[in-house]
Amino acid sequence: MLFYDCSTAPNPRRARMFIAEKGVQIETRDISIAKGEQLTPEFRAVNPRATLPVLVTGAGNVLTENVAIALYLEEMFPDPPLMGEGPEERAQVLNWNAIAEQQGAMPVAEAFRNSNRHMKGRALPGPADFDQIPELAERGMARIGLFLDMLEQRLQDSPYLALDRFSLADISAFVFIEFARVVRVSIPAEHGATLDWYGRVRARPSAAV
Template sequence: MLERLDFSGLTLNHMARVAKAAWNSTVRAAALAIAKDRADARATAGRPCWKGPTMPMLFFDCTTAPNPRRVRMIIAEKRLEIETRELSIANGEQLSPDFLAINPRGTLPVLVTEAGQALSETVAIASYLEDLHPEPSLMGQGAEEKAAVLNWNAVIEQQGGQAIFDAFRNSHPAMKGRAIPGPADYAQIPDLAERSRQRVNAFFELLEARLQQSPFIATNRFTLADISCFVMVEFARVIKMRIPQGNPATLAWYEHICERPSASV
């Protein structure tokens, strides 16, 4: 069982040790040792302490980036309270040695699980939270729905998100030398940016065709696929592209999603 824990005393160094230990057989001992030290200190100060065999979760976020926003929407839809650490991609905090010890890819988001495992892929985080907190379901119910959600989420990521990211990273001045996320530097390719903008136009047409057939992206209700699509459509503003006014089904879907409380996170 978990009791409420304030993570304010936990440093990135501590979380790095826990996450690294998750990749070998000593993860539990390391996690327990760190948590016990923290709990002892907090107990001495008369503050709430962790008393369970697992650690509370910790979410590494960046409010300006799209993929962390997808996780924030999942957390909001499930009405969860997860301790969060904000990192600035603009300031390169995701490339600090402390954070690279948690996620060597240097990308966000990251969710450190109750067992100390660092999850760095949005779908993996969504699946983990869905298993722990099944309601409301965002990953589908039953074989057909689950397959549809994963299928359409992949379509959104590959046909929409990747195109938007490539257009942005290969054209924006702030991304010079940072055309691919992670610890390595890559030069921008202007031709790729232009091709990616064409792909975004095709993505908007794909969405319109789909939403003329279905009220939501994957099924007849709101799922992870809608979260991913909404975030990608909103992020397209960075390349000055919006839903075309001639796409009424997509515009209606977008306005409907905007009404959800999670859309404001």
């Protein structure tokens, strides 16, 4: 296996945390998005979409989406289980992981890519250039607040996001919350359940990779 990483980007960090939780060693190559290395012909020969992370499987298949990477590693290394056990748990993990992606990651990306001066002309990842839309940045900031409120409500009823134990969904939500610092957003002080959950996830060794 070969893992293409970027040490500064949130989506590769999700895969990196998953790998660390599994306790497996995978050959890794770091691709600098800041230097535009994802757009080079060499990397686009691996992933024409010019996005990270990428996992090249033992059979040589190229996986470019976090859920696919997680599923492959879960099948290859089932312990500890991070995507649930049985159909009910697996469905819960994928459900909350999708919520974290769509209602957590997307708003942060909208706010950041449509407001940061370094993202001018690069409002979307990938090989094509797109102009910034300031209104999307404003909408993204509002949506981040709604996402944090939803997390607090959920975590008041459950110790972890999807299950009664740590899972892929917690990795995704944690990484997106930490990445929200790029738009100067953090967990509100009154969100006690979320802060407790965040502290427990932050203390895990995988959070330091």
